[in-house]
Every structure is written in C-alpha cells, then in structure tokens.
Amino acid sequence: xxxxxxxxxxxxxxxxxxxxxxxxxxxxxxxxxxxxxxxxxxxxxxxxxxxxxxxxxxxxxxxxxxxxxxxxxxxxxxxxxxxxxxxxxxxxxxxxxxxxxxxxxxxxxxxxxxxxxxxxxxxxxxxxxxxxxxxxxxxxxxxxxxxxxxxxxxxxxxxxxxxxxxxxxxxxxxxxxxxxxxxxxxxxxxxxxxxxxxxxxxxxxxxxxxxxxxxxxxxxxxxxxxxxxxxxxxxxxxxxxxxxxxxxxxxxxxxxxxxxxxxxxxxxxx
Numbered sequence: 001x002x003x004x005x006x007x008x009x010x011x012x013x014x015x016x017x018x019x020x021x022x023x024x025x026x027x028x029x030x031x032x033x034x035x036x037x038x039x040x041x042x043x044x045x046x047x048x049x050x051x052x053x054x055x056x057x058x059x060x061x062x063x064x065x066x067x068x069x070x071x072x073x074x075x076x077x078x079x080x081x082x083x084x085x086x087x088x089x090x091x092x093x094x095x096x097x098x099x100x101x102x103x104x105x106x107x108x109x110x111x112x113x114x115x116x117x118x119x120x121x122x123x124x125x126x127x128x129x130x131x132x133x134x135x136x137x138x139x140x141x142x143x144x145x146x147x148x149x150x151x152x153x154x155x156x157x158x159x160x161x162x163x164x165x166x167x168x169x170x171x172x173x174x175x176x177x178x179x180x181x182x183x184x185x186x187x188x189x190x191x192x193x194x195x196x197x198x199x200x201x202x203x204x205x206x207x208x209x210x211x212x213x214x215x216x217x218x219x220x221x222x223x224x225x226x227x228x229x230x231x232x233x234x235x236x237x238x239x240x241x242x243x244x245x246x247x248x249x250x251x252x253x254x255x256x257x258x259x260x261x262x263x264x265x266x267x268x269x270x
C-alpha cells in the first residue's frame with residue numbers, strides 16, 4: 001500500500017469512527033444514581049424503583065400489573081413476548097429522571113424503559129414493544145403518538161372525548177392531523193384523544209397490519225390514506241366519527257371536562 005493509500009485509509013477509518021459515534025444515541029447515564037433504588041424482579045421485568053417514588057412500597061403490585069400489561073400488549077401487537085429481560089426504571093418524577101439520565105421521561109432504548117410516572121403505564125411499554133417488533137418512528141406524528149396513547153392502560157375513553165369534540169365542532173380535520181406541525185399545535189389533551197381514537201378506529205376496522213403500514217408509509221398523508229384504506233379522507237373521517245360516537249359514554253355530550261392531570265394514574269388504578 002502506498003503512502004497516499006495509507007493516508008486515505010486512515011482518513012476513511014477516522015470518518016467512520018466519527019459517523020458511528022454520531023449515530024450512537026445511547027444516553028450517557030450516571031449509573032451510580034441507582035445505588036439507592038430498590039431492585040425487584042417479576043416475570044420478564046427487572047424493576048429499579050426510586051426510594052422517593054410512590055411505587056417504592058408497591059413493588060409486588062407494579063410487578064404483577066406490568067407482567068399483565070406485557071402479555072396483553074403483545075397479543076394486541078401480534079408479537080411474541082420478548083425473551084430478554086426488560087429493565088424498567090421507576091423514578092419519583094420527571095425531574096429525578098432528568099437529573100440521572102439527562103433526558104426527559106418516558107423513554108426507552110435497547111432493553112431499558114425509563115418512566116417518571118407522568119404518563120400512564122402502557123405508553124412507553126407500547127413504544128418499546130413496537131421497536132422490538134421492528135416498527136420504528138414513522139413520518140406521521142398522529143400515528144406515532146396515537147398507538148401508544150391508545151394502548152396506555154389509562155382507563156380513559158378517548159373515543160368519548162373525541163365524540164364530544166366533534167359534537168362541539170372542535171374536532172380537527174384529517175388534513176390537520178396528518179400535518180405534523182399543525183398536529184403539534186393542538187392542545188395535548190385534544191391531540192392525545194384524537195390520535196388515540198383515530199388509531200383505535202383504524203385498528204378495529206382495518207386491522208393492525210394496515211395501521212402499521214400507515215405508520216411506516218413513505219408517501220404523503222392523503223395518498224397514504226387513500227392507498228392503504230381505499231377511501232377518500234372525507235369518508236374515512238365520517239366512519240371514524242360514527243365509530244367514536246358508538247364507543248362514547250355520553251353520545252350527545254359536548255362538555256369537555258378532562259384536565260391535563262388525567263394523564264397521571266394512581267397506584268390504586270393498577
């Protein structure tokens with residue numbers, strides 16, 4: 001190998017190292033922050049529970065519940081239960097998670113789920129399982145967020161809230177929901193309900209596989225909808241509204257009495 005060839009090979013090797021380093025999005029976590037955490041195993045889970053968390057004295061309850069959630073979600077997502085152990089870190093809140101990991105909770109990577117208690121139990125577990133299934137983040141936030149909200153085990157009826165938004169003429173069009181910028185501008189409670197309800201409608205009426213096809217579609221929003229579901233946006237919207245009304249607690253209700261705090265689920269709800 002000539003001197004110039006060696007130099008070129010060295011440059012390429014250095015560029016490859018830099019590229020690989022840039023692609024490594026593994027959080028830089030200070031593991032000493034878990035020295036006082038309670039470690040507890042149940043089924044496929046290894047829990048690390050903060051002594052400041054309200055779940056510290058609820059280890060058996062949270063263990064049984066998460067094992068049940070795992071089985072039910074794997075059935076819904078049509079996948080086997082992962083063989084590898086799942087490390088689930090339970091923090092006292094989002095601030096403690098941020099102090100230890102440098103990231104807002106919830107998040108997951110590899111075989112770890114980090115949960116600060118702000119979101120319902122199934123939200124990040126669903127995201128984790130979709131990654132294990134090989135389904136990554138797609139181009140449409142309404143679906144990226146809708147599926148984990150739908151399967152969050154919060155006990156909230158997102159179809160009922162969607163129906164109330166429709167009754168009071170506050171429902172977003174499918175054009176808005178399919179536009180990420182406009183979707184993110186919606187209030188959290190509204191976009192959570194509409195995205196979950198919309199994904200629930202698609203899953204129930206068209207099946208999981210077509211919902212996941214939409215999640216990973218590389219075509220623009222309207223073309224994706226009309227190709228995958230063989231319906232124009234207006235017809236799909238009408239079908240969704242009928243479905244939401246049929247799933248509602250109060251079909252004629254218009255009063256939106258949900259608050260942002262309904263995202264917190266207490267231990268007695270497990």
